[in-house]
Each structure stands twice: as C-alpha cells, then as structure tokens.
Amino acid sequence: MIKFANLDQRASHLSELMDDAQAPLLYLHNTYRDFFYLNRLVSQWRRIYKHKITPLLRRDPNKSFRLLDVGCGGGDIAYYLLKWSQADGYNLQITAIDLDERAIRWAEQQQEKQIQQQNQQLEQGRQQIEFRVASTRKLLDEKKHFDLVISNHVLHHLSDEEVSVFLEECQQLGSTVICNDLERHPISYLIYSACFPLRFRKSFIYEDGRMSILKSFTQKELQKWSPNNWQVTTLFPFRLLAIYHEKPTEKESLDSRAREVSV
Numbered sequence: 001m002i003k004f005a006n007l008d009q010r011a012s013h014l015s016e017l018m019d020d021a022q023a024p025l026l027y028l029h030n031t032y033r034d035f036f037y038l039n040r041l042v043s044q045w046r047r048i049y050k051h052k053i054t055p056l057l058r059r060d061p062n063k064s065f066r067l068l069d070v071g072c073g074g075g076d077i078a079y080y081l082l083k084w085s086q087a088d089g090y091n092l093q094i095t096a097i098d099l100d101e102r103a104i105r106w107a108e109q110q111q112e113k114q115i116q117q118q119n120q121q122l123e124q125g126r127q128q129i130e131f132r133v134a135s136t137r138k139l140l141d142e143k144k145h146f147d148l149v150i151s152n153h154v155l156h157h158l159s160d161e162e163v164s165v166f167l168e169e170c171q172q173l174g175s176t177v178i179c180n181d182l183e184r185h186p187i188s189y190l191i192y193s194a195c196f197p198l199r200f201r202k203s204f205i206y207e208d209g210r211m212s213i214l215k216s217f218t219q220k221e222l223q224k225w226s227p228n229n230w231q232v233t234t235l236f237p238f239r240l241l242a243i244y245h246e247k248p249t250e251k252e253s254l255d256s257r258a259r260e261v262s263v
C-alpha cells in the first residue's frame with residue numbers, strides 16, 4: 001500500500017534496512033544484486049560517463065587513470081565504469097570502498113565469478129577492481145590520491161553535518177569528485193512507491209528506496225551543506241550531482257589552452 005509522506009524536510013533520522021547488522025543475508029545479497037538493475041535504470045551513470053568522465057580520460061588517453069568509488073555497495077557502478085572504459089580503450093584503475101564488510105565480500109565474490117566465466121585469454125590481461133573495507137578518512141591517512149572520486153547514493157545516508165565532512169574528505173582525495181544522489185521530490189516518491197514493488201522480491205530495495213528518497217536532499221539543501229567550491233546541479237530524472245574540480249595548475253592551464261588552439 002502507498003503511504004503518503006511529508007517531503008518538506010529530509011528525514012535523515014530514518015535507518016535503511018540494509019544497514020542493520022542483523023539483516024538476513026539472503027535479503028541483503030538480493031539487494032546488492034538488485035542495485036545492478038536499479039542503478040542502470042535510475043542513476044544515469046552511462047550519461048555521466050559519457051559527458052563528465054570521458055572528457056577527463058581524453059585529456060591523456062594513455063594514462064593509467066585512478067578512480068575511487070566510495071560506498072560502492074555491491075560494486076555495480078565500478079563494474080560498469082570498468083566495462084565501458086575498457087570498451088573505449090582507456091586504462092582505468094578502480095578502487096572501490098565501503099564501510100560495510102558484507103558489501104565488499106559480496107562484490108569480491110561477484111568479480112571472482114565473472115573472472116571464472118571469462119576464457120583464459122581474457123583473464124590474463126583483465127583489469128580488476130580493488131575492493132576494500134575502508135573509509136575516506138582511512139585512505140587520507142594512507143595518503144592516497146585519485147584522478148577521480150565518485151559516489152552513488154551515499155550522501156543521503158549521512159546527516160547534514162556529516163555530508164560537509166564527507167565532501168571535504170572526497171575533495172582531498174581526488175582532483176575531480178562527482179557525487180551522484182537522489183533529489184527529494186514528491187513525484188519521484190509517488191512513482192517509486194507505485195511501480196517498484198512489482199519487480200523486487202526478498203530484497204530491501206523497495207523499502208530502502210522509499211526511505212532513501214525521504215532522506216535525500218533538494219538541490220538548495222545540498223548546495224548549502226557543500227564546501228564553497230562545489231557545484232550542485234540537477235540531472236533528469238530527480239537526481240543531484242555534487243561536483244568538485246581542483247583548480248588547474250598554471251602548466252595544466254597552458255596545456256589545455258594549447259590543446260584548444262591545436263583543435
């Protein structure tokens with residue numbers, strides 16, 4: 001049954017079922033599995049890859065490009081980015097982290113299964129995603145740095161104050177950061193509530209999805225909690241992108257101007 005909800009303010013106090021340490025593993029694993037379908041449908045990473053990530057890769061096509069996926073869950077976004085970038089001939093080295101050990105174990109097992117399904121020839125030259133149980137803080141302590149840091153559906157997990165800290169940490173870890181999340185909107189809540197119970201069984205996707213919309217931000221709210229040099233934009237349908245670009249060095253500016261002139 002669809003219950004009406006007040007979406008005027010974010011309901012950051014709600015806890016998603018998948019975050020419960022006692023959650024039944026069958027439901028949790030089905031939820032990770034369902035992310036592979038749901039994110040392809042709603043999260044728009046194919047468009048983000050094409051319009052925001054490919055231009056970064058094109059700057060130096062032979063470079064080994066380091067990408068960090070924070071809060072990777074079952075690893076589906078990292079998996080698709082690797083697949084698309086390989087098809088385009090780029091060399092992406094992906095690290096994917098999550099605080100939840102259960103998510104990382106599941107993602108590692110899926111990767112292992114896929115490698116076993118490949119033939120021997122493919123296996124040898126195949127890049128792999130490095131999955132780790134870790135936080136952004138831990139990677140900063142290890143002095144890691146990446147060309148691009150991404151996250152999908154992590155921001156709405158955090159309180160307003162935690163979002164500011166999280167974005168600061170992502171900014172320190174990456175030259176560019178793209179955080180993709182839901183935009184809180186009554187229409188998306190209604191559409192999701194009406195359509196999605198049909199598809200997912202023995203999974204937390206339906207309840208957690210609705211809760212996630214209630215916990216998510218409006219564009220104005222997320223801009224308010226973002227550090228100064230971040231820009232929050234909307235993406236159809238009902239999505240927010242919080243984006244940060246490191247200021248280019250003088251040499252990079254000159255190189256980029258030289259490239260523009262030579263085109």
Ligand SMILES: C[S@@+](CC[C@H](N)C(=O)[O-])C[C@H]1O[C@@H](n2cnc3c(N)ncnc32)[C@H](O)[C@@H]1O
Binds near residue numbers: 077134
């Ligand atoms: C809704 S899931 C999204 C998973 C995946 N990114 C996707 O879109 O399918 C959010 C994940 O973020 C993780 N998470 C929340 N806060 C985090 C943080 N500060 N650092 C790393 N992971 C975090 C949770 O453990 C959870 O697995």
